Amino acid sequence: MEDGMSGFCIKARGGGNGSTGTKCGRWNPTTEQVKVLTDLFRSGLRTPSTDQIQKISTQLSFYGKIESKNVFYWFQNHKARERQKRRRVSIDDKDFIRQDQQEKVSSAKHFAEIHEVSEPERVIETLQLFPLNSFDESEKLRLHANEYFMDTTAYSYNFGTEMDHPPLDLRLSFL
Amino acid sequence: MEDGMSGFCIKARGGGNGSTGTKCGRWNPTTEQVKVLTDLFRSGLRTPSTDQIQKISTQLSFYGKIESKNVFYWFQNHKARERQKRRRVSIDDKDFIRQDQQEKVSSAKHFAEIHEVSEPERVIETLQLFPLNSFDESEKLRLHANEYFMDTTAYSYNFGTEMDHPPLDLRLSFL
DNA sequence: AGACTATGAATGAAGG
DNA sequence: CCTTCATTCATAGTCT
Numbered sequence A, B: 001m002e003d004g005m006s007g008f009c010i011k012a013r014g015g016g017n018g019s020t021g022t023k024c025g026r027w028n029p030t031t032e033q034v035k036v037l038t039d040l041f042r043s044g045l046r047t048p049s050t051d052q053i054q055k056i057s058t059q060l061s062f063y064g065k066i067e068s069k070n071v072f073y074w075f076q077n078h079k080a081r082e083r084q085k086r087r088r089v090s091i092d093d094k095d096f097i098r099q100d101q102q103e104k105v106s107s108a109k110h111f112a113e114i115h116e117v118s119e120p121e122r123v124i125e126t127l128q129l130f131p132l133n134s135f136d137e138s139e140k141l142r143l144h145a146n147e148y149f150m151d152t153t154a155y156s157y158n159f160g161t162e163m164d165h166p167p168l169d170l171r172l173s174f175l
Numbered sequence C: 001a002g003a004c005t006a007t008g009a010a011t012g013a014a015g016g
Numbered sequence D: 001c002c003t004t005c006a007t008t009c010a011t012a013g014t015c016t
Helices: A031-042 A050-060 A068-092 B031-042 B050-063 B068-092
Strands: A156-158 B126-128
Touching: A031 A050, A031 A068, A050 A068, A050 B068, A068 B068, B031 B050, B031 B068, B050 B068
Parallel strands: none
Antiparallel strands: A156 B126
16 A cells, blocks of 8 residues: 555666665565575574564665565564475475374474474584573563443444445444 | 364455455455455554454455454454554664655555555545544553663674675674 | 566464 | 464566
């Protein structure tokens, strides 16, 4: 809706070259950015927090245009596809019965909890993750002010006239 | 998940445009449904009560298969993502020019489906909400105790040596 | 040129 | 309410 799009840049990122990615419309990561992200992922980072996303994004912005959401999406996608790929393989290698593997994969619910799946490699670079601050549980504050329940409320909705439909009238004044 | 699956729908997009949505397994809202929901949201409805959800669901069922929980989830997600988006953008555009783009991420769907949504802002038909319940963004007061690690943390990143690039140093102590 | 693939982006559904 | 997972849409890049 009202997509401003902020202009369209038409340029492809030179693969590794200094040509800063000028590709808009959809984030096109540079090879450097991908490398950093991949390394971070391989180093164990799977779901960065908002702050981490922020920082990563800021650092990566040096190599080209990037937003926080790009980092966010990248990790989401990468993780999801890693898992998806793994699952795919596990189902696929039923072709050759190498070994009896009656794994109960159908209950795919509580097996994708923490990091332990894809970490066959060691941590190469000198990448120090966050010191694992776990005391962020201090945000359990809840203010109950959402009960904006008014007794005489009436939603009277009226559609446009571009389509035929029953007159919708969300009248909630009965309660 | 106990494989309830609650039935598989077979219906296409009720709006007469089944661009790609002829696949179900999960609720696939029609453009009309989305429009109504969006309008309601933009009108200030954030957390509809059970009754309201019921009403909305019933009314929207005209446009296609829908359940109450769909409405519930829709509002939950929409609200959460609106906030999340806002937070992310606001923080990360500090680096570049602060272009006002609050609705940047357009939900532009497939072309074949956009036929009647050609207008950018056709919203606000005749929609009577509660007696002028002015909701502001008065909930940014979330305490952010995210500044726990300052100088004790340092992303000391070290690249490989495959390509030449400026020495990246993900030091998170700049915040 | 079209199909194919990889992947960015979006969102429904839950979990907590 | 916040975070996460799964599925899907959309498209840049590539292959044949």
